[in-house]
Amino acid sequence: MRPVTGERELRGVAVYPDIVIGKAHLIDRSRVKILYQCFVNGEELDREVERFKEAVHTVEDQFVSLKRKMPDKVKDQSFILDSHLMILKDGMLYDSTVKTILKEKINAEWALKKSLEEIREVFEQIDDEYISNRISDVENVTERLLRTLSGDTGQSLGEIDQRVIIVAHDLSPADTTELNTARVMGFITDVGGKTSHTAIMAQALEIPAVVGLESATALVEDGDLLIVDGSSGVVVINPDDSAIIHYQEKKLQLQKYKSSIARTSHLPAETPDGCRVAITANIEFLEEVTAAKDYGGEGIGLYRTEFLYLRGKGFPEEEDLFDDYREVVEIMNPAPVTIRTLDLGGDKFASEIAISGESNPALGLRAIRFCLREPEIFKAQLRAILRASLYGKIQLMFPMISGLQELLDAKQILEQVKEELDRDNIEYDTNMEVGIMVEIPSAVAMAEVLARHVDFFSIGTNDLIQYALAIDRINEHVAYMYEPFHPAILRMIRQVVKAARDAGIEVALCGEMAGDPLCVSILLGNGIDRLSMNARSIPLIKKMVRTIPMKQAKADLKKIMALNTAKEVRAYILEGTKRMFPELEEKGYLLD
């Protein structure tokens, strides 16, 4: 369709349906992840040697200037860098790398890596741990040399000062938090899949991104013009004019479609055959409340309260918490706000309360476990929530409940706080509902018992899927197993809904499944009362609810529950969704 000239097209995994055109900003983090290795010959060889020697000089200069930059108080300690300067010029590293380049006819990086390996072997033979550990100094120096060779200046993502498209091998969670969203128009990465951390971040930041491109960092040069199509997963390097026109037109179409969905987002989510579902928003910051309303959210179904604890200023005062909660509640009033108590721990621990050295933080001292161990911290939050409950409708929700005992313990602390407030003549909503996240497999097994002790359930599918399948979805080796359509997950959801129905309590679902277009029919069929999701997903999900008859959802679910593998379930759902909503595939909303 379009003539191809000097441009080049790559295909990866689309993770956010929008299109952006901009300059590439190639980054490589402190660890040199891909070592460029190649054979060289003829005059190239001398150039490699020269390149290596230049890198050594550069690093040497850096060390010297670092030494000079050291504050007066530690000037005396500057000898620490001397050993690094010496390593730089050491025979085993310097001479040997030069020799290897010439002898094996390989590039500088490769030769340097070989020298390091040789030195490492020697160090490993040393039977004194203290000395053999000193290899880390050699590694540090080598790494700095490799980075210099690769042209990486070690620039932090936070320092980017033009509007660019980030091109990286991978972005760590730390990288993405550093992203200056005002400057970053989009990003593309070599690794990652639809459920990778980077994908989730792109969606949260609402910036176009394509991941899993494999060789983007090798093929894109810094400053290249890029088109990133986050709806189809296509990246065009140095596009010609016709490509630019084509994608600008496509971007316009995507925006039009988005607007068309948005137009009906304030209508209620009611199926054609008259079944009503509440659609609410998940938020993390006070600032998101307005967007939640704008997108048509009928309340806040999950207010994550960790932020105020993670600012690194120590634990927040009850007063600060109260102000924050009160404002959210007042803005939403009379719509309900479900506040989840502190879910710190695992990987999201503030430094001062970090549990050092948990080898499996996801299975560690998290959430309600932490709160029960630190009742004073817990009580301050509960007081703030209770006080704010006067200003609107609050539902209180405990995370990570594993069984009845924990729930009773948490409720007992809540009662103590209420008594304290009574004693101090401080008012609160005495009818405030109390519920739990169902996100641990044991809570599913105990759902029927737990339902008798709470006012509502909220199924947290993100964690539930991870624990039920024993996988960490951040781990790229097993991320492929993260699968909402695993029949075990569908059975667990069904079991929880049934327990809630039998006890006559409300059941919500607030994991990513709630905002996934492919899951709408299943969740409707199950009879979930409330779906809580990222605000930006609300318009589309509402539109889908308003299109799918409950009768059909129930009939489909019956067929789905007879399937025994996630693959079959996914295929069935994908086919049905494409048939009913053909435009979704075309616009890049079906991320399968």
Next chain:
Amino acid sequence: MRPVTGERELRGVAVYPDIVIGKAHLIDRSRVKILYQCFVNGEELDREVERFKEAVHTVEDQFVSLKRKMPDKVKDQSFILDSHLMILKDGMLYDSTVKTILKEKINAEWALKKSLEEIREVFEQIDDEYISNRISDVENVTERLLRTLSGDTGQSLGEIDQRVIIVAHDLSPADTTELNTARVMGFITDVGGKTSHTAIMAQALEIPAVVGLESATALVEDGDLLIVDGSSGVVVINPDDSAIIHYQEKKLQLQKYKSSIARTSHLPAETPDGCRVAITANIEFLEEVTAAKDYGGEGIGLYRTEFLYLRGKGFPEEEDLFDDYREVVEIMNPAPVTIRTLDLGGDKFASEIAISGESNPALGLRAIRFCLREPEIFKAQLRAILRASLYGKIQLMFPMISGLQELLDAKQILEQVKEELDRDNIEYDTNMEVGIMVEIPSAVAMAEVLARHVDFFSIGTNDLIQYALAIDRINEHVAYMYEPFHPAILRMIRQVVKAARDAGIEVALCGEMAGDPLCVSILLGNGIDRLSMNARSIPLIKKMVRTIPMKQAKADLKKIMALNTAKEVRAYILEGTKRMFPELEEKGYLLD
């Protein structure tokens, strides 16, 4: 009863019911965990200064001798140690510590620690990461100094050459693997509980141990005479004669009781009302097979096959695997041997196949996931198992199955291997049974489907409890939640047994629950066909099975399943077990 003289008694958690009397060997691992801090005055002050200076000299000598000991090939690198020598004599460390001792009137360790903190603060202000990371060099030197001050010679546990009782703050998994069981008579630790790694190791090594003593390392001096009573949790420091006589008598009684149980260990495990349960052994090494038979094991219910992969010599050859499996099978023939395929990964990865940087290895690329990704490694093992199946009765078992797809994938590879063997005219047992470990919550949810595709289930409660409750029991902060009696676990076991019954397949249980005296009645009541456990537990469990009527077990289970918290379940069971087996409590077999 016994007059107390200079002796002192400590109480902790008993973890292996035996008694030992011996010399204390105080160890402290490379990290100095408890820093002894105190104020000193008068002439003591000079002594502290002297002590510090001596420690510096000692460490200096160590560095110099380390430098000399460096192999010729790295002699050139010895300058790496020079910076450490310089740190040792640096003003901020050396002069400042001496000054602080005299000025603040505190001991050398405390003063040194303060100097380190000051230096750390300065380093932290440096805005170059490269330099500020160099603080680790200062830390290394300080640590070595602290160790020298505390009299720790850094001796490895493997080097202990007399028979001693280890006294430690804690023992790491690495420490315990290093333990020379011929030399170590027992151990006591400050931390740990009944499910801690140390407790499990004591049981595996069958040596008396008491953990969770809190201040053992502070109160015991190297060389003290100790009595460790692993049945009651009592440790006596420097006992007088009457205590020694008392505990020797008690030890005799414990041994008599053990012998009395052992006498009936070769009788079948049949309840008084005629229900038969198979009792088999879990083993890890070929060498354990004989013990399994001696203890009355009616087969090997779980042969863990990781050892041959973890010797650090690369992956084993099919031939080596075959020889190993064949020998186990031949010794046990005609009793069955259940071989579990490779369960590498998580924390038990061989270095060469280590998945670097998994932040939650327990939720990572483990077991069958690893095998499906590395089919050649998997196939070599399957070939060896199939070939060995000719020499007795092998049951093949896949670990960590999460759903039907994984099982089908694994079985397909098994079929490929069978076809290859057929092609090569190599014989194997064509009727070899294939089963799975049920140890992931999703497998429980899918049990009814999975049961139609296998010949048997084996419930792996150790992992199942961890995943179902989302806890890592090695993590001391949440180890308290590790609870076989959690009603969710009991429900899951019931669900798996029901699925097996409905499909007409055998159901075994091979987690630690199988060998726990408190669990026997519950497992009997559930109708588990086979209990597989540490060989040493077999005699007692057999005796209990031969005592508890099935009718009673079923009636008890009914009452237990109506209870809603682990606490209630545990209290109920403990009471019943004590009533029926009063001697168990007295002899220290009930570790509650």
